[in-house]
Amino acid sequence: xxxxxRFAPSPSGELHVGNLRTAIxxxxxxxxxxxxxxxxxxxxxxxxxxxxxxxxRDLAAIGLDWDGPVVRQTSRxxxxxxxxxxxxxxxxxxxxxxxxxxxxxxxxAPHAPQGAYPGTCRSLTPAEVEARRTVRPPAVRLRAAVxxxxxxxALHGEFTGVVDDFVLRxxxxxxxxxxxxxxDDAAQGIDQVxxxxxxxxxxxxxxxxxxxxxxxxxxxxxxxxxxxxxxARLAKRDGAVTLRDLAAAGVGPAAVRGKILESLxxxxxxxxxxxxxFAPGQLPRGPWTWxx
Ligand code: GLU
Numbered sequence: 001x002x003x004x005x006r007f008a009p010s011p012s013g014e015l016h017v018g019n020l021r022t023a024i025x026x027x028x029x030x031x032x033x034x035x036x037x038x039x040x041x042x043x044x045x046x047x048x049x050x051x052x053x054x055x056x057r058d059l060a061a062i063g064l065d066w067d068g069p070v071v072r073q074t075s076r077x078x079x080x081x082x083x084x085x086x087x088x089x090x091x092x093x094x095x096x097x098x099x100x101x102x103x104x105x106x107x108x109a110p111h112a113p114q115g116a117y118p119g120t121c122r123s124l125t126p127a128e129v130e131a132r133r134t135v136r137p138p139a140v141r142l143r144a145a146v147x148x149x150x151x152x153x154a155l156h157g158e159f160t161g162v163v164d165d166f167v168l169r170x171x172x173x174x175x176x177x178x179x180x181x182x183x184d185d186a187a188q189g190i191d192q193v194x195x196x197x198x199x200x201x202x203x204x205x206x207x208x209x210x211x212x213x214x215x216x217x218x219x220x221x222x223x224x225x226x227x228x229x230x231x232a233r234l235a236k237r238d239g240a241v242t243l244r245d246l247a248a249a250g251v252g253p254a255a256v257r258g259k260i261l262e263s264l265x266x267x268x269x270x271x272x273x274x275x276x277x278f279a280p281g282q283l284p285r286g287p288w289t290w291x292x
Pocket of ligand 1: 009
């Protein structure tokens, strides 16, 4: 297996300019370091019929290429269940019966950061677990031995964030993103994770989980978001922001790619030219505002 970078979209809808910019960055990071570039569809949750095809079409339309077939998380259930079983047999997980509302209303544990799971089900006796199972199916949570963890990011430097007893498997049986992403990156030989900086706060959890599963922690680069004219994160409702909308407005995929590359301080002429100039240290550190 060759070292690889990746782009891992959730097929919840068409990609917009912000997603495409992240994809281009992930491609530039991978290709400029001689890595393979993989495309993984994160369809465990939030999948919309047809979205995967649209996303693949649009990534190809802006000139990105990737190695090997597109991998879908829904076809990798065995890997996740295996990791879950390993954590369980190591005493590193427990069943949780809390509803969302119970978690919100529970008094938080002393010194626990805001939003952290208060640990309600951490020490249930086997009899209590048995009784609760008759009421509702359990989620599975990590039994974290730390409250925070540090990661190193190519753009943010050292980042320390909360690790709580986060969910590994939801109570509807769906494997949680934080588990799937760690298992997949390790199994696919991905040692470079480039993605939007909205995911930086989740990264200490993932890095800690990788350590517990005894798999390598990848290099991280969390790249700035694209904002709309109001300074909020770009979304589909912000007018012409997908390749399809932009093409209808007379802006073809090459022109969109050119604008994105120029926003990164690179030549907008071609991906090859941009790749030749690419230097992570020179990337703009702040968000980019898309004004159409
Ligand atoms: N599927 C996630 C998203 O589209 C990205 C996950 C990742 O890159 O780790 O937000």
